[in-house]
Amino acid sequence: MGFRNIFLWVVIGVLFAGCSISLRSSWKNFNAYYNTFYNAQKSYESGLNKNVSQPRDYNPLVPIRIHQPPVNAGYQDFESAIQKSAGILRNHQESKWVDDALFLIGRSYYYQQEYYSADQKFDELSLTTNNPELSKRSVLWKARNFLEMGLNSEAIAFISEVLNSEEDGWNHEELAELRTILGQHFVAQENWSSAEEALRESVPYLESESQKSRGYFLLGQVYERLGILETAYGVYDRVGDHFTDYRLQYLAQRKKAELARQMGRNDIAAGIFNAMRRDDKNVDYLSELDFELARTEHESGNYERAELLYNRVLHGGVTPPNPEIRARSYNGLAEIYRHGYDDFMIAAVYYDSAASVNVSRELLPEAYNAQELADSFGSYASLKNELSRQDSLLALGLLKDEELDSVITEMRRNKILELQQQQRAGNRDDRLVTLDQPSGTADPGTTERNGFLNTNNPELQASVKQQFNQVWGNRALVDNWRVQSLMGSQIVQEQFTEQTEDREQTILLDVEIDLSDVPFTEMEQDSVRRNISALQYELGNLMYLSMDMPDSAAYYFQKALENPSDDRINMISLYSLTELYENAGDTRRSMEYADRLLQEYPNSSFAKELIGEGPETEDSSDTQNLIAQYNSVSQNDSLSFSEKADSLRFLSMSFSDHPRSDLILYESIQLYLEEGSSDSLYNEKIIAWDRYKDIKRNGMDSLSIADSLNPLLSDTLILRSDRALVADSTLNQNDLLAIFPYQNTSFDSARSLIDTFLNTYPNSDLANRVELLQEELSLPEASQDEADQEVEDTELMANETDIDDDGYVNCKEIERELKFRSGQESIQGLIRSSGEVGSLTIKFRVNHRGLVDTYELITESLSDAHIEDLDTIIKSEVVFEPTIYQARSVPVFCTVVISADQ
Numbered sequence: 001m002g003f004r005n006i007f008l009w010v011v012i013g014v015l016f017a018g019c020s021i022s023l024r025s026s027w028k029n030f031n032a033y034y035n036t037f038y039n040a041q042k043s044y045e046s047g048l049n050k051n052v053s054q055p056r057d058y059n060p061l062v063p064i065r066i067h068q069p070p071v072n073a074g075y076q077d078f079e080s081a082i083q084k085s086a087g088i089l090r091n092h093q094e095s096k097w098v099d100d101a102l103f104l105i106g107r108s109y110y111y112q113q114e115y116y117s118a119d120q121k122f123d124e125l126s127l128t129t130n131n132p133e134l135s136k137r138s139v140l141w142k143a144r145n146f147l148e149m150g151l152n153s154e155a156i157a158f159i160s161e162v163l164n165s166e167e168d169g170w171n172h173e174e175l176a177e178l179r180t181i182l183g184q185h186f187v188a189q190e191n192w193s194s195a196e197e198a199l200r201e202s203v204p205y206l207e208s209e210s211q212k213s214r215g216y217f218l219l220g221q222v223y224e225r226l227g228i229l230e231t232a233y234g235v236y237d238r239v240g241d242h243f244t245d246y247r248l249q250y251l252a253q254r255k256k257a258e259l260a261r262q263m264g265r266n267d268i269a270a271g272i273f274n275a276m277r278r279d280d281k282n283v284d285y286l287s288e289l290d291f292e293l294a295r296t297e298h299e300s301g302n303y304e305r306a307e308l309l310y311n312r313v314l315h316g317g318v319t320p321p322n323p324e325i326r327a328r329s330y331n332g333l334a335e336i337y338r339h340g341y342d343d344f345m346i347a348a349v350y351y352d353s354a355a356s357v358n359v360s361r362e363l364l365p366e367a368y369n370a371q372e373l374a375d376s377f378g379s380y381a382s383l384k385n386e387l388s389r390q391d392s393l394l395a396l397g398l399l400k401d402e403e404l405d406s407v408i409t410e411m412r413r414n415k416i417l418e419l420q421q422q423q424r425a426g427n428r429d430d431r432l433v434t435l436d437q438p439s440g441t442a443d444p445g446t447t448e449r450n451g452f453l454n455t456n457n458p459e460l461q462a463s464v465k466q467q468f469n470q471v472w473g474n475r476a477l478v479d480n481w482r483v484q485s486l487m488g489s490q491i492v493q494e495q496f497t498e499q500t501e502d503r504e505q506t507i508l509l510d511v512e513i514d515l516s517d518v519p520f521t522e523m524e525q526d527s528v529r530r531n532i533s534a535l536q537y538e539l540g541n542l543m544y545l546s547m548d549m550p551d552s553a554a555y556y557f558q559k560a561l562e563n564p565s566d567d568r569i570n571m572i573s574l575y576s577l578t579e580l581y582e583n584a585g586d587t588r589r590s591m592e593y594a595d596r597l598l599q600e601y602p603n604s605s606f607a608k609e610l611i612g613e614g615p616e617t618e619d620s621s622d623t624q625n626l627i628a629q630y631n632s633v634s635q636n637d638s639l640s641f642s643e644k645a646d647s648l649r650f651l652s653m654s655f656s657d658h659p660r661s662d663l664i665l666y667e668s669i670q671l672y673l674e675e676g677s678s679d680s681l682y683n684e685k686i687i688a689w690d691r692y693k694d695i696k697r698n699g700m701d702s703l704s705i706a707d708s709l710n711p712l713l714s715d716t717l718i719l720r721s722d723r724a725l726v727a728d729s730t731l732n733q734n735d736l737l738a739i740f741p742y743q744n745t746s747f748d749s750a751r752s753l754i755d756t757f758l759n760t761y762p763n764s765d766l767a768n769r770v771e772l773l774q775e776e777l778s779l780p781e782a783s784q785d786e787a788d789q790e791v792e793d794t795e796l797m798a799n800e801t802d803i804d805d806d807g808y809v810n811c812k813e814i815e816r817e818l819k820f821r822s823g824q825e826s827i828q829g830l831i832r833s834s835g836e837v838g839s840l841t842i843k844f845r846v847n848h849r850g851l852v853d854t855y856e857l858i859t860e861s862l863s864d865a866h867i868e869d870l871d872t873i874i875k876s877e878v879v880f881e882p883t884i885y886q887a888r889s890v891p892v893f894c895t896v897v898i899s900a901d902q
Contacts, residue, residue, distance in 0.1 A: 037097040037104075040084035044104055047077030051111050060251045061365060063187045063221050066180055066203075066214045067144050070111045078108040099129045106141060115149045136174055143181045152185045159185070176205035180215060187218065192225045213242040217252055224259070233259045250276070250285060257292065266300045287313055287321035291329055298332055303340035307333060323359035330354035331370050338377075345384070348377035376546035383542065387535045394528045397519040411513050526564055533565030537573050550580055571597065575606040582660070583765060587667035588634055594660070595627045611659070626655050630664060641678075642746060645671035649753060650822060653760075653877045662761040669753050669773065676746030685741035692739060742777045748850075749821070751777050752879055755851055760876060808845050811894035814885045818894045821850060823878030830873060831900040834866045839899035842874075847891045850880040858895070 050073045058064050081104055088101035106121030122142040129135050139162055146155035159182045163175075170178070183198030199222060203215035216238040223232035236259070239252035257272035270293060276282050277289045294309030313321055313329045321329065334350035337343045354370035396404065519525040540556030543549040557573045557580070574597040581590035598607050611623040633639070633647045645668045652665035676682070737743065742750075754774045758767065803809050811817060831840060841858035855874055857867065883892045 036084055036087050036091075037101055040081045040088070040101065040104055043077045043084060044081035044108055047074030047081065047108070047111060050074035050077065056245075058217075058248060058251055059363060060221075060255060062362065064214055064218055065147070066184060066211050066218055067147065068214075069148055070113055072113075075112055078112050081105075081108045099125060099131055099134050102128070103134055103138065103141075106138070110141065110145055110148075113148070115145055118145050119149070132169060136170060140174070140178060140181070143178060143185075147181065147184055147188070150188070152188045155185045156182065156189075172205055173207045176202040177207075177211075178202075180206060180211070184218070187222065190225075192222050196222050196226060209242045210244040213239050213244050213248055216242070217248060217255075220252070220255060229259050229263050233263075246281065250282065254288075254292065257296075261296055261299060266296050269296050284319075287317050287319060287325050290317065291321070291325045291332075294329070294332060298336060301340075303336050307336055310336075323357050324363045327354050327357035327359050327364065327370065328368070330357065331368065334370075334373070334377075344377060345381050348374070348381040351377050372546070376542060379542055380539065380547070383535055383539050387532065387539065390528055390532050390535065393518050394525060394532070396515075397525055397528070408513050408515075415513070529564045530566060530569075533560045533563035533569055536560040536563070537565075537569050540573070540576065544576065544580060550584060554580055567601070571601045571604050571606045574600075575610065578610060582663050585663075585666055585670070585766060585769065587630075587663050590663060591627050591630050591634075591660075594623070595631070598624055598627070622655070622658060623660070626651070626658055626660065626664075641671045641675035642749070645669075645675065645749070645753075646822065649756075650877070653822075656760060656876050662757070662764040662766060665753065665757050665761070666766050666770065669750050669757065669770070672746045672750035672753060673773075676742065676744050676750065679744050679746075682741050685739050688739040689741050737780060740780055747777060748882065752821075752850055756876075756879070806845070808891045808893040809883075809885065811883070811892050814883075814890075814892075816883050816885065816892065816894075818844060818846060818883070818892070818896055819881040821879040821881050823873060824898065826873045826877050827870065827898050828900050830866060830869055831898070834862065836863060836866065837861055839897055840870070841895065841897050843893065843895045844880070845891070845893045846880050846883070848882060850882045852878055852880070853891075 051070055052068075054071045054073050056068060056071075085101035085104045085108075088097050102121055102125045106118045106125060109115070109118035109121060119142060122138045122145065125138040126135055126142070129138070143155055143159050146152070146158070159178060163178065163182075179198050179202035183195045183202065186192075186195035186198060196219070199215060199219045203212060203219055206212045206215055216235055220232045220235040220239070223229070223235055233256055236252045236255045240249055243249060253272060253276055257269040257276075260266070260272065261269040273289050273292050273296065277286065277293075282289065290309060290313045294306050294313060297309060298306035310329045310333050313325060320326075330350050331354040334347045334354060337350060338347040351370055351374040355374040396407065399407065519528045536556045537560040540553045540560060543556065544553035554577060557577050560569055560573045574593050577593040578590050578597060581587075581593065594610055597604075597610060601607055629651055630648070633644055633651065636644070639647065648664050648668040648671065652661045652668065655661045655664075751774070754770055754777065757764075757770050758774070761767065764770075827840065831837060837859055839859070840862070843856040843858060844852055845854045847853050852874055857870070862870070883890055
């Protein structure tokens with residue numbers, strides 16, 4: 001054999017060997033797919049269809065899920081898919097279907113709600129696969145699985161890391177889905193701002209129409225929680241662009257109407273609800289829509305119309321309402337009688353009806369508390385009835401003898417009428433005869449003997465005869481029996497009348513009125529008065545703590561004090577009134593009742609609680625001194641608002657450690673505001689400013705705002721130069737300042753004092769109110785162009801004047817001096833009391849509002865103790881007038897010399 005033939009056979013052998021290896025590999029993949037993985041996939045798809053086809057409902061009161069959680073369906077199919085896929089991993093490890101089998105196992109565990117097992121499989125796939133598509137899908141499913149595990153923080157960190165490191169390998173739709181899952185994790189944490197950003201950037205790019213519709217619905221819910229109602233309204237409208245689930249479309253329309261109602265557009269809300277009611281597709285939701293219409297009328301103040309609609313929901317609908325709507329309708333009726341008609345007794349009945357409806361709490365609004373209100377109003381009804389009874393008893397006890405006899409006679413007559421009505425009702429009951437019907441099913445033989453419709457039945461005939469005799473009597477079976485009966489009826493009637501009169505006289509003699517509880521002696525009357533006082537206190541306490549009605553509570557507390565009562569009732573009523581008026585920000589009345597409590601019950605636990613002292617402390621002189629000084633200022637009618645405000649501010653700072661000093665400082669702020677609002681231009685500007693805020697809230701551009709404000713600013717009371725500014729095509733800061741109403745020295749003082757309050761009393765119960773005032777009084781923000789111009793002005797000023805690194809202007813360079821608004825007298829008093837120096841030199845850094853930011857004591861001969869006192873005075877009392885330079889307030893640093901005799 002030649003060399004050429006040998007070479008040829010070698011080549012042929014090699015080729016056959018290669019083909020053999022390729023054929024074996026293909027056969028393994030073929031065998032793995034058709035014998036195992038194909039069947040596993042079919043089982044998974046069968047389970048998936050069963051799971052996702054289950055009917056889902058949505059609770060619009062809580063954020064819905066875009067990726068819906070699995071339900072209990074298809075479990076055996078998923079188990080089959082897991083077992084068959086596991087066979088791939090055991091028997092076909094070299095097959096190309098290993099990664100797909102691993103992914104299938106992870107998803108099957110997910111739908112079986114075995115989330116930790118699913119998480120392990122997704123991690124395993126991510127670590128072992130070389131397929132980039134499967135790797136990305138494992139990330140998506142792991143992030144989705146985290147939703148069911150409740151591991152939101154871990155998921156956010158995981159997804160953020162993926163987005164930061166692998167974003168280039170993902171297409172637009174994949175990134176959208178991943179960010180949508182991220183948004184749902186933020187929702188679970190109630191991080192609404194981050195959720196809004198993630199969902200806004202991802203929902204429009206989702207591939208699935210069903211996910212898009214749920215995504216827009218969730219985004220609308222997020223905007224609701226952010227308080228951006230206009231945007232939420234528009235987003236809910238987008239749900240209808242992706243029609244996949246009618247229930248979701250219905251809820252989106254309902255949400256739009258509810259938002260319109262929240263924004264005060266009740267006519268739009270009613271229009272939407274009525275249109276939905278006319279839609280044939282909503283026939284199953286008619287009771288819900290009727291309820292929403294009732295709620296719309298309710299919130300519009302149309303109580304009678306709302307009451308009619310609520311009752312139509314409860315009693316007049318074609319189909320009965322579901323428990324949720326029934327409970328909320330009863331609750332709506334209770335609110336109408338509580339707030340609209342001031343009838344708490346009927347409100348108590350409706351609250352009790354609402355609380356008795358068995359409905360899941362998660363289907364009810366967060367503010368729904370019918371059970372608590374039913375208990376509170378039920379207690380109110382009980383207390384009110386007992387209070388009325390005690391009042392009536394006391395009134396009877398105070399009557400003269402002849403007056404009491406007249407009242408007793410009338411009470412007896414009413415009792416007789418009641419007894420007669422009961423007797424007549426009993427007579428009617430006696431005349432009723434119950435026919436005893438044979439029970440069971442008669443056999444054919446019995447039916448034949450008794451005849452058609454059982455007319456020959458002896459038992460039935462006897463029963464009918466008995467009923468006839470009961471109604472007509474045992475009359476003779478003769479003609480003209482009716483005439484004979486009428487002739488004898490007159491005699492019978494006269495006899496009956498005589499018998500009735502005798503019976504009434506007997507009843508009158510038998511009726512006794514129980515007077516055992518009527519207080520006839522002074523001692524008994526005092527006891528009833530004490531009971532009345534205790535009941536009045538209980539009513540006040542109930543209204544204050546449970547019913548959120550402080551005005552009514554104050555009325556009953558005051559009534560409890562007017563009646564003779566136990567000392568404890570007086571003490572606790574005084575303490576409650578002190579606390580009630582303090583929470584309302586009414587300093588004068590709070591101090592009035594605090595003073596009474598300390599004067600009348602100085603050693604009581606309530607007095608010690610009032611002054612913030614423990615049981616071991618007896619001294620209340622500080623509180624009495626504080627109240628005395630407060631009364632001296634508040635009752636001095638010769639002082640102006642601003643003078644009273646200055647005095648109260650100083651008083652508050654002097655007692656800054658006292659638990660009631662924040663209340664005095666709050667009143668000082670109120671007095672400055674009252675002084676500021678007396679400005680001649682205030683009323684005109686506040687109208688324009690409110691109009692500006694309203695149209696800005698509705699998203700109007702600056703040109704439209706200017707056009708809208710122009711008519712308001714045409715009043716001759718507003719300067720022409722200001723009017724010209726607002727009529728310009730845009731609104732800059734100067735434009736806004738032209739209509740900003742809070743611009744005078746009193747409002748400046750209020751702003752300064754607000755800062756002092758929040759720095760001094762950050763934990764006060766009044767801090768929230770002061771923060772709202774701070775927001776309202778804040779000067780309009782400059783636009784970006786104005787901000788840039790301000791920077792340029794500052795730079796120009798820096799070139800012309802001496803400005804330190806922190807931006808404070810040197811007083812000497814601009815030829816200005818710091819002027820004390822408050823605190824100078826306290827520093828002078830410190831100098832005199834120290835005896836160490838005749839004057840103090842201090843370098844102040846003062847912000848544009850006149851508040852001290854930092855200071856440096858130049859004088860060195862002051863003792864440490866007096867330095868601490870000085871620090872307290874500067875931080876709590878010292879305020880300067882704002883320093884004006886180039887038509888605006890600027891922060892400054894100035895060296896001030898303060899002498900004892902200055």
